[in-house]
Amino acid sequence: MTGAKLKVAVLYDVWEDEAAAAEAAEEKASSKKKKKKKKPQSKSKREKEDREEIFEALEKLGHEPFYQVLDGTQPCLTALAKCGSDLVFNLTEAFAGDDTKEMNVAAYMDLLGIRYTGGGPHAHFLAQDKATAKKMFAFHGIKTPFFATAYRGRIEHAHDVSFPLIVKPLWEDGSIGIDAESVVSSVKELMERVEYIQNEFDSPALIEEYIEGREMYVGVLGSYEKAQALPLVELDLSRLPEGTPKIASYDVKFEKDTQAHKLTKSYLVDDLDEKTTARVQEVGLAAYQAVKLRDYGRIDMRLTPKGEVYVIEANPNPWLSSKQEFAMAAKASGRSYTDLIGEIVELAMARYAANTENAT
Numbered sequence: 001m002t003g004a005k006l007k008v009a010v011l012y013d014v015w016e017d018e019a020a021a022a023e024a025a026e027e028k029a030s031s032k033k034k035k036k037k038k039k040p041q042s043k044s045k046r047e048k049e050d051r052e053e054i055f056e057a058l059e060k061l062g063h064e065p066f067y068q069v070l071d072g073t074q075p076c077l078t079a080l081a082k083c084g085s086d087l088v089f090n091l092t093e094a095f096a097g098d099d100t101k102e103m104n105v106a107a108y109m110d111l112l113g114i115r116y117t118g119g120g121p122h123a124h125f126l127a128q129d130k131a132t133a134k135k136m137f138a139f140h141g142i143k144t145p146f147f148a149t150a151y152r153g154r155i156e157h158a159h160d161v162s163f164p165l166i167v168k169p170l171w172e173d174g175s176i177g178i179d180a181e182s183v184v185s186s187v188k189e190l191m192e193r194v195e196y197i198q199n200e201f202d203s204p205a206l207i208e209e210y211i212e213g214r215e216m217y218v219g220v221l222g223s224y225e226k227a228q229a230l231p232l233v234e235l236d237l238s239r240l241p242e243g244t245p246k247i248a249s250y251d252v253k254f255e256k257d258t259q260a261h262k263l264t265k266s267y268l269v270d271d272l273d274e275k276t277t278a279r280v281q282e283v284g285l286a287a288y289q290a291v292k293l294r295d296y297g298r299i300d301m302r303l304t305p306k307g308e309v310y311v312i313e314a315n316p317n318p319w320l321s322s323k324q325e326f327a328m329a330a331k332a333s334g335r336s337y338t339d340l341i342g343e344i345v346e347l348a349m350a351r352y353a354a355n356t357e358n359a360t
Helices: 017-030 050-060 074-081 099-112 121-128 130-139 187-201 250-254 274-290 325-332 337-359
Strands: 007-013 064-070 087-090 147-151 154-157 165-169 205-209 214-222 227-229 233-236 265-268 295-303 309-316
Touching (some): 050 064, 064 074, 074 099, 087 099, 121 309, 130 274, 147 187, 165 187, 187 205, 274 295, 274 309, 325 337
Parallel strands (some): 007 064
Antiparallel strands (some): 165 205, 214 227, 214 233, 295 309
16 A cells, blocks of 8 residues: 555546536535534435445545546536546446446546546446457356347347347446346247347347356456455345346346345355355456456356356446445455555556556
């Protein structure tokens, strides 16, 4: 740890109606004053956004954080260029509401020489284009479900695929476009789902063999050259109703009022032998490096009843809420939430320092 005090811009994106709320939050943070006495906390207290938790952690570490907002306009890009930060803590997921432009934000900062945390443009591209990522996995000998893609009558076969299949948007993340109807078992269902994906998201459909097994997440911290896999976390889907596909659909992950969300929960994995645990972590590390993740990332996997490990997808800059899987795994490794945020900052700063040394 360098111990240096840094000006850190906590960068996040908003769009349309969110922009006004973000501006108000930024003003509140910048004009924050000490209060004489804190009021008792209500049980119905609003849950903090990840950016707020990260902001507080950065303060505890002795840094000077401030919010920087991307609202999808040209002035916000100019403001980012002139923000004067030592480091950007990059939490953006889109630009102007378009999540396929997530990689463009990283590329913009690269062009300007702005230092930032997390994945670069290559990692974000591969996370978005799941078919290309899967080809990278296959090249590196990492198991991933056989797949094909379809868009407006054009079909690309990487392998022959067999039912059951899961159909999802090729260019979306965060389980967008994935629901109980995503798993299909006939040609009719397949064609209907492909048409739905094309019409609803204007995206090619990724047609992937459905892998029966446990949903595992491998969090990874580190650089291209040296990375560490965190303890395994499982999204337990076993309590979903009979006949419901055991998948991490959008409602399972984000729709808190749905039965699917209430019946699923993430746990630290404690029932696997050391050999199997190590193998899952090794595959996670290999996938992390194959698609050029850096600083931190999460690999989503399936562990079959036969013990086979399949990589489903890779996630640069995964959700850093203190209650979500990545922070849960970090805590199990002995890191507090503040430690985790500090380590991500240090990894990013060390990476830029190494790049500077190599250039001289």
